[in-house]
Structure formats: structure tokens, C-alpha cells
Amino acid sequence: MIEIVDIYKTFGENAVLKGISANFKAGKNNLIIGSSGSGKTTLLKCIVGLHEPTKGEVYYDKENFTSMNFEGRVPIRKQIGMLFQNSALFDSMTVEQNIIFPLNLFTEMSKSEKLDRANFCLKRVNLEGKNKLYPSELSGGMKKRVGIARAISMQPKYLFVDEPNSGLDPKTAILIDELINEITEEFKTTTVVVTHDMNSVMGIGDNIIFLHNGEKWWEGSNHQIAHTDNKELNSFVFASKFMQAAREKL
Numbered sequence: 001m002i003e004i005v006d007i008y009k010t011f012g013e014n015a016v017l018k019g020i021s022a023n024f025k026a027g028k029n030n031l032i033i034g035s036s037g038s039g040k041t042t043l044l045k046c047i048v049g050l051h052e053p054t055k056g057e058v059y060y061d062k063e064n065f066t067s068m069n070f071e072g073r074v075p076i077r078k079q080i081g082m083l084f085q086n087s088a089l090f091d092s093m094t095v096e097q098n099i100i101f102p103l104n105l106f107t108e109m110s111k112s113e114k115l116d117r118a119n120f121c122l123k124r125v126n127l128e129g130k131n132k133l134y135p136s137e138l139s140g141g142m143k144k145r146v147g148i149a150r151a152i153s154m155q156p157k158y159l160f161v162d163e164p165n166s167g168l169d170p171k172t173a174i175l176i177d178e179l180i181n182e183i184t185e186e187f188k189t190t191t192v193v194v195t196h197d198m199n200s201v202m203g204i205g206d207n208i209i210f211l212h213n214g215e216k217w218w219e220g221s222n223h224q225i226a227h228t229d230n231k232e233l234n235s236f237v238f239a240s241k242f243m244q245a246a247r248e249k250l
């Protein structure tokens, strides 16, 4: 479980996060949603330590991550898997080399152990045998799956995913969501996903926090979101006329 307590982040005069508290549960898909510029990615970066919060604390299973120095954070960092928005694969490396990259950095595993692990991860994302391909030879959806394979290579306890569906067609996007969901259930990861994809919200949103102008405006599950009377959340979720009409039939 990850707990964030009263997180503030200010860049110069720009107060981006204004006192956000939340719990992200293990074995669940915890979603951070909100319109563009509401502070989602900034919050994610504060949680993983890519930004230092101006104020507030982040706890990983009760351990105060914010108060730790660089060395102190290493054991927690080793348990974090991340899938970035653009998959962030190394273009000059094969699929297999990309997946093995964190194992080379953070483990003492032998060559054959690393290869076994890469093969296990590739199988898990349905890309068995694609070891020797380069990112340029992959579709957008395949790149995301390689990104997920790399993110789970270290058997993370915590999985962070920023906009997993950006640039994907709706069907592939749902397959990626299902994969994230399966991995979360299977490995009991505390998964935190930043998204503005409504299919993701409805499909895998176990626990959702909605940010509005840097504040937590609403919290609940995908089952609760359809019936919310929160005005800002409603105009975010049911932005199109089509969705508004669909809601009236619910």
C-alpha cells in the first residue's frame, strides 16, 4: 500500500498540487484522473521521487519515503516498476536487451537467469519469441507491452503507469488495460495509473482519485463514478453530448 499525505508541489509561483492525501491499495488498480494540467503527472512524479514535494509525505508500506536520503530510497526504488507515456524503450537495444536493462543495473543475476526472466516477462505480455526485434520494428501496442515487460522484470511491488493508452486504438488500449489489470491481480502490485481514458476508468478503475486544479475533488470506484453528482467530475466524465445522452439512459 502507498499512502500520500497532504502533498503540495509548487513551481515558482505556480501552485500545482494543493494538499493531496490518498491511499493506493495493493492488488488494485488505483487511477489518477483529471483534465489536462490538473497535476496528475506531477503527483505521480512526487510519489516516485522524480520530484520532491514542496510539503507532505509519501509512505510505501508505512515507510516514510520522503524523509529518506538517496541511499535510503534504493531498496524501495528497486521494487518500483514504471511504464512511461511513450514507452521510453532504448531504440538501439533489442526487445530482450531492453527488458534485461534493469536487471543489469540492479541485480547480480547470471546471464541465463536474466534470459529466463526476460522470456518469462515476454510470455506474460504475449510477445514470446520477439526477443531480437528492435523497437522500430514494433507497433505502438507492442511497444507498450515491451514497456510493461520491462516494468515487471524486477518483480515490482509497486507499478506506476503514465497514460498507458496514449496513441493506441480503442481495442488495443483495452487489451493493454486488461494486461495491467491481470498483472496487478496476479502479482498483487500496488498499481497507480495516470489516465484520461474513460474506457480505462470504467474498465479497471478499482479506486479512482479525481484531481481538479491541483486538489483532490472526488474519490471512489468505477461503479460510483457514473452516479456522481460532483459537477466538475461529471463534466469531465460525460464531456461529449453522446456520453451525456448515454448517462440519461443509465
Ligand SMILES: Nc1ncnc2c1ncn2[C@@H]1O[C@H](COP(=O)(O)OP(=O)(O)OP(=O)(O)O)[C@@H](O)[C@H]1O
Binding pocket: 011, 014, 016, 034, 035, 036, 037, 038, 039, 040, 041, 042, 043, 196
Ligand atoms: N518541471 C516543471 N516545472 C514547472 N512547471 C511544471 C513542471 N512540471 C509540470 N509543471 C506545471 O504543472 C502543471 C500540471 O502539469 P502536469 O503535467 O502535472 O498535468 P497533467 O494533469 O499530468 O496534464 P496532462 O494530462 O496534460 O499530461 C502545468 O501547469 C505544468 O506547466
